[in-house]
Amino acid sequence: MSNKSNPTSRSATPIYRDVNLQIVISITLMELMGTMSINPVLPGIVQDFQLSPQQIGWVTTAFVVPIAIGAPICSVLADRFGRKAILVPSLFLFAIAGVACAFAQNFHTLLAWRFLQGVGAASLEALALTLISDLYAGKQLTSAMGLNASTIGVSLAVYPLVGSGLASMGWRYTFALPLLAILVGIWVWRSLQLPEKQPYSDFDFKVYLRNIWSNIRRFEVIRLLFIVVALFVLLFGAYLTYIPTVATSLGASEIEIGILLASMAVSFAFASSLLGSFARLFSELTLIKISFFIYTLALVITPAIEHIWMLLIPSILFGIAHGIVFPTTQALLAELAPSTNRAGFMAVTAVAVPLGQALGPVLGGLAFSAWEIRGVFYAGSIFAIATFVFLRYLIPHRIKANHG
Template sequence: MTSSLSRIDSNAKSIQIDANLLLIVSISLVAISGVVGINPIMPNIAKSLNIPTQEVGLIMTTFLMPTTVGTLIFGALADRIGRKKVLIPSLLLFGVGGILCAIANNFHSLLEWRFLTGVGAASLESLELTLISDLYSGKMLTTAMGFNSAMIGVAATIYPLIGGVLGELSWRYPFLLSILAFPVALLISKNLKVPTKQKSTGNLNFSNYIKNTFNNIKNPQVFALLFAVFSLFVIELGTFYTYVPILAGTQLGASGVEIGIIICCQSLVFSFVASQVGFLANQFSEKKLIMLGFLLCGLSLLIMPAINNAWLLIIPSVIFGVSVALIFPPLQATLAGIAPEGYRAGFMALNVTVQSLGRALGPLFAGLAYGAWGIQGVFYASVVLIIITVVVFGLLHTSKKLRVVNG
């Protein structure tokens, strides 16, 4: 097998999609099954276990809770002891946790096993991003991040369908999607090639590692990137995924099927454009792509409250999908590219933690805007956040290389 390690070239125009990259992408596909594969069966679980509808959301909360703290811990461990030594046990724990969820005999035990599954999932996204940035650099890194994002978009479209079909047979079956983690762990242990010249931080104690990590992220470029990540996820989960369905259903009379089609269009467009980001990155800088993406995002949100027909929401939703595809992979690639050697996993773990914070606060931010100004206020408040983000990102992010701080 030709290793990606031999093809790192910051001026490359394209990448060869080899077994290494496919193995890394499979980590994403495993991790996302724990969320989008379970979402469709939430009402089934509430009915089958006879629990109040307002409590069923705890199934997602308990799964996502470990990400908040665990991601940073696992990132530090991955930098200190190696990627595979953290990744493989995490995959195995994820698989076992899903099986235990499937055989849970009450809601309380289901929540306990979901938390365990979440511990297994906590490191997966950050380590997958770290491995991509270990293997690629420059425009190749942006291309690889785009390919990974595209595959996540495809999975986010397919998994709900699979979960819904399995859920019709039994609410337990979608949790068994986690067994995909076992063959992935086996293949990674035997076949994944990781860098052999990676700088080690094993001689540092944990407190020094954390200190050095936070010294490095004080750089204005890093702040600008993380603020952009935070804003993107606030808007995506809080505004698009929460309030576009509300706008379509309550204001425009859309059915559940129509809302599903609108959301699906956004996911499909995101996947296609993300797959082309590598080509676009050879024509424009990552900074220009990110800025353009946020401007298109603002445009789509301005259009949405002016729509008077549910089907017309597809137009701004498509624009929104394009915008996220232009923002997300270049953001990930740029952040990974400036991460100091020996601290890359910690950087990417912090990135995932900021994403989780954005997801958590997004609905709250949108809810406050809704309470103050109504449904239109949600979209206009998000546009204001986009303007702030563009200004902060434009002023603080430069093309200068990050100065590494190691003490």
């Protein structure tokens, strides 16, 4: 039995006007800020600290490593002590450490502050998804996941522009942006309304982990995780890795490649923002099938393109497909999350995303070695078709929520 008491479900107010969802989206924006706004300032850091090109990658690595390690830990703590008790201090640490980066006098100090900023960011993405599954159910859950995902697409286009604009005055100015996380933290504490939840009277960590494992092992969950891995294999194994190569072979400049990638981000955001409308017309299974059909179409036509700007077609198609399928699978996984350890469950299932991101370039590289650039896209299209054919076995019917 769900313990959700979201007032949105009982009113005609559009979900995008729900303050709770606006707060969740702001949390997602803070986590994305930690990487997307910083990438444009890396050349300035190299110049200021007289670094080699190989060293600058540590600015991102120092931020990402504590997220990978800390996300599951923060999720366990959120299930034990409550969402706000973890989110608010995390946002404050993210802000303070982020601003401190602007005052770093040497590279090692900068990396130390970036690491602490990553510690602050560790809970944000996983708990944002957890909050959505705490607050919404059914079609509203799918719609909320779509709007949150559209935030990712918008940030992919906007944050680099904002970061570049601030970096034009000096790279240190970009690190003023994390101050916004303090305002978000105050907003979370004062305004986020969560369903009532019975506190743990006797928290048993072994039982907690056993419950998560038993839920992860469910066949419905495994099938959905396979789909998540598959879609990120396609995105990172074909599109993001090799579309720039195709564009370069057609004479594209760096700016033109950037426009192509931005078109994917914009179409991703647009499709995700409409997911609520799509979900009222089609089942989740149908939406996933449509997405893999679009992936296949984009992959098949790419090798035949002979003009740079025609690459906008597969770019936009990829964005539309990803904008539909990714939040849809997130919503289905959220429906399967048990209420007593939802944060831990969502953190563990999130491992499917980096797994697909890691496998994609490797499999794409193998296809390139065997059949060159055309083979990458044809192999990807065969993989997409195979996934499409087997979708009826992967999701035979709408998954029912289980909040035990």
